[in-house]
Amino acid sequence: MTPHEDRVVGEQLLTVKDLRVHFKTHDGMVKAVDGLSYDVARGQTLGIVGESGSGKSVSSLAILGLHRNTNATVTGEITLGGVELLTLTDEEMRRKRGRDVAMIFQDPLSALHPYYTVGAQIAEAYRIHNDVSKSAAKKRAVEMLGLVGIPQPDRRVDDYPHQFSGGMRQRAMIGMALVNDPGLIIADEPTTALDVTVQAQILDLLQKLQKEFNSAIIMITHDLGVVAEMADEVLVMYGGKAVENGPTNELLVHPQMPYTWGLLSSVPDITSDPNLPLRPIPGNPPSLLSPPSGCAFHPRCTFAARVPDNLCSTTVPALEQIEGKTFHLSRCHLRDPEAVYHNEVLAEGPAGASAIAAQVAGVLPNAPRHLDAEGGES
Numbered sequence: 509m510t511p512h513e514d515r516v517v518g519e520q521l522l523t524v525k526d527l528r529v530h531f532k533t534h535d536g537m538v539k540a541v542d543g544l545s546y547d548v549a550r551g552q553t554l555g556i557v558g559e560s561g562s563g564k565s566v567s568s569l570a571i572l573g574l575h576r577n578t579n580a581t582v583t584g585e586i587t588l589g590g591v592e593l594l595t596l597t598d599e600e601m602r603r604k605r606g607r608d609v610a611m612i613f614q615d616p617l618s619a620l621h622p623y624y625t626v627g628a629q630i631a632e633a634y635r636i637h638n639d640v641s642k643s644a645a646k647k648r649a650v651e652m653l654g655l656v657g658i659p660q661p662d663r664r665v666d667d668y669p670h671q672f673s674g675g676m677r678q679r680a681m682i683g684m685a686l687v688n689d690p691g692l693i694i695a696d697e698p699t700t701a702l703d704v705t706v707q708a709q710i711l712d713l714l715q716k717l718q719k720e721f722n723s724a725i726i727m728i729t730h731d732l733g734v735v736a737e738m739a740d741e742v743l744v745m746y747g748g749k750a751v752e753n754g755p756t757n758e759l760l761v762h763p764q765m766p767y768t769w770g771l772l773s774s775v776p777d778i779t780s781d782p783n784l785p786l787r788p789i790p791g792n793p794p795s796l797l798s799p800p801s802g803c804a805f806h807p808r809c810t811f812a813a814r815v816p817d818n819l820c821s822t823t824v825p826a827l828e829q830i831e832g833k834t835f836h837l838s839r840c841h842l843r844d845p846e847a848v849y850h851n852e853v854l855a856e857g858p859a860g861a862s863a864i865a866a867q868v869a870g871v872l873p874n875a876p877r878h879l880d881a882e883g884g885e886s
């Protein structure tokens with residue numbers, strides 16, 4: 509496989525504009541994604557973070573057209589490589605899936621069929637988009653397994669998924685996602701099920717392949733350490749909306765809104781006193797059937813009382829550019845959040861926030877990320 513010279517790093521690849529994914533249910537309309545906008549450029553990684561149920565997966569599945577013919581209504585715009593995806597026919601979308609955009613799921617066992625060999629499944633993914641013989645497709649599967657670091661790929665190509673370890677299955681799934689060399693890869697919690705060493709190897713592999721093919725990655729994760737390590741930009745989601753968006757080293761060091769502060773403060777810090785309690789965000793994520801009025805975070809936000817005129821509970825804050833920054837968007841009514849964060853939140857000493865800031869600055873590698881395929885440090 510040769511890298512694409514036509515893929516210019518930094519060129520806009522994906523634009524999502526005012527995306528809404530609403531599910532009709534017996535209890536009412538679930539507004540899982542409600543007016544989401546963001547961009548991803550070629551060769552870049554966007555990290556999407558947010559608590560469970562914030563709409564990370566649902567918004568990404570919309571890019572793949574996987575809500576079609578379900579209880580979902582999808583509106584807005586999703587433009588990939590200049591093509592508007594939401595107006596494509598099912599057949600046109602099917603041809604895009606796998607070829608122009610592919611997904612790596614958290615659990616490779618649910619994505620790999622247990623009755624077919626790993627190689628047959630990768631070969632089949634290739635044959636869907638390429639008119640080649642079975643033997644040529646199998647050769648391609650061997651090539652992909654080699655590329656993702658499976659030892660003796662010409663032998664392992666005939667193994668069934670259960671004969672692979674968890675890490676090898678995830679590698680195989682990455683090979684399957686990349687077999688048609690898509691411009692955009694969506695990785696939904698790709699390493700959550702793996703132990704920390706294998707997780708580091710998989711992240712390294714993704715980064716290496718991304719460089720080789722100038723592909724864009726959307727990395728959905730709960731782990732801000734992974735975001736600090738992998739992402740060029742971060743999008744923080746809450747209740748189906750973007751609440752903060754900006755470059756990784758800007759957003760994680762100068763976060764502008766209390767929900768992001770909460771996420772950062774709840775990160776465990778391996779270098780601090782293990783007896784220190786974690787600081788989870790109090791309360792629960794909002795109901796998407798009847799979300800709170802105003803800022804959806806207001807019932808949990810300890811800073812809401814500082815904002816005059818009950819604005820937090822009555823008026824939805826707009827996602828706005830922070831003054832004086834090149835690109836940093838935040839959705840919050842609080843005045844001078846930068847000073848509040850540094851003088852009050854950080855002053856209280858939440859270890860996680862400082863640890864992530866240090867990781868961004870390259871001072872504190874959270875986990876060993878430079879391991880070879882066999883797990884040895886390189």
Ligand SMILES: Nc1ncnc2c1ncn2[C@@H]1O[C@H](COP(=O)(O)OP(=O)(O)OP(=O)(O)O)[C@@H](O)[C@H]1O
Binds near residue numbers: 531561563566579796
């Ligand atoms: N088909 C559906 N019908 C109704 N509600 C749905 C449907 N699919 C997803 N939802 C709801 O949409 C919301 C957003 O789900 P989503 O899977 O995007 O969350 P997430 O941010 O990926 O969370 P997690 O971190 O747990 O994976 C959830 O409340 C979920 O229950």
Ligand code: SF4
Binds near residue numbers: 840
């Ligand atoms: S808008 Fe108000 S409730 Fe929402 S995060 Fe900002 S201060 Fe908190």
Ligand SMILES: [Mg+2]
Binds near residue numbers: 564565566696
């Ligand atoms: Mg999810």
